[in-house]
Amino acid sequence: MSRRPIIAGNWKMHNNRAQSEELVCGIRDAIKSIDKDLLPEVVVAPVFTSLDVVSKNICNCGCGRIQLAAQNCYYEAKGAFTGEVSIDMLKDFDTKFVIIGHSERRQIFSETDEMINKKAIAIIEAGLTPIICCGETLEQRELGVTDSHIASQIVKALENVKPSDVANVVIAYEPIWAIGTGKTCDSAEANRVIKVIRTTIAQIAGKDNAEKVRILYGGSVKPETIKEQMAQSDIDGALVGGASLKVDSFVEIIKGAMK
Numbered sequence: 001m002s003r004r005p006i007i008a009g010n011w012k013m014h015n016n017r018a019q020s021e022e023l024v025c026g027i028r029d030a031i032k033s034i035d036k037d038l039l040p041e042v043v044v045a046p047v048f049t050s051l052d053v054v055s056k057n058i059c060n061c062g063c064g065r066i067q068l069a070a071q072n073c074y075y076e077a078k079g080a081f082t083g084e085v086s087i088d089m090l091k092d093f094d095t096k097f098v099i100i101g102h103s104e105r106r107q108i109f110s111e112t113d114e115m116i117n118k119k120a121i122a123i124i125e126a127g128l129t130p131i132i133c134c135g136e137t138l139e140q141r142e143l144g145v146t147d148s149h150i151a152s153q154i155v156k157a158l159e160n161v162k163p164s165d166v167a168n169v170v171i172a173y174e175p176i177w178a179i180g181t182g183k184t185c186d187s188a189e190a191n192r193v194i195k196v197i198r199t200t201i202a203q204i205a206g207k208d209n210a211e212k213v214r215i216l217y218g219g220s221v222k223p224e225t226i227k228e229q230m231a232q233s234d235i236d237g238a239l240v241g242g243a244s245l246k247v248d249s250f251v252e253i254i255k256g257a258m259k
Helices: 017-031 048-061 087-091 103-108 113-125 138-142 146-157 187-205 207-212 223-230 247-256
Strands: 006-010 041-045 066-070 097-100 129-134 170-173 214-218 237-240
Touching: 006 097, 006 214, 006 247, 017 041, 017 048, 017 066, 017 247, 041 097, 048 066, 097 113, 113 129, 113 146, 129 146, 138 146, 146 187, 170 187, 187 207, 187 214, 187 223, 223 237, 223 247, 237 247
Parallel strands: 006 041, 006 237, 041 066, 066 097, 097 129, 129 170, 170 214, 214 237
Antiparallel strands: none
């Protein structure tokens, strides 16, 4: 089955409005002449305060080559939740994707599997697409529990999600020990873990739906690594951190994932 690749840039807590505009315009201009049919699905996830300016510059280009993602959301529609942002608020900016379950949210902000599941369900019900992150620590890898830990995260994140809806989610496998460290998981090993993820999804939602799910690799993705990663059987793209903050490196990654 042919799955359209995704290259998503997670800008994390970087770039004010002016810097975000400069970055997205640089990416937009660099890929505007590329045949749209050859491009992977390009996604950028700026900070909340830059969603409007990034959205405006994506829409104004009229090329539909870049989609907008948010870095997080809350699962309640409204209420006394100081500091949180609802999915309906994100829709004001024509947001298409929402990243949830990132290891930084899990580790620094103590987000639980239950919270991530609630977010996934709310995002799907709102007509958006969750990018659900999973990954293991170095300690878990050394203990030999990578596969069971990842499978558990996937099962819990997709609890009570309809099989037909599961087919449309995006999963990002990010070994925590490779995020922002300069270390990259060997492509063959990343592909092996992603196969475990796909097998787990098949057990939840059926093989046909599992084959439709796009599963990305994340963790110090660079222009030098993307082609080898994309050559693997089950890696459908990348969730890019630091390299997405520079036009040249992000565009090279995009080109490396082209059909």
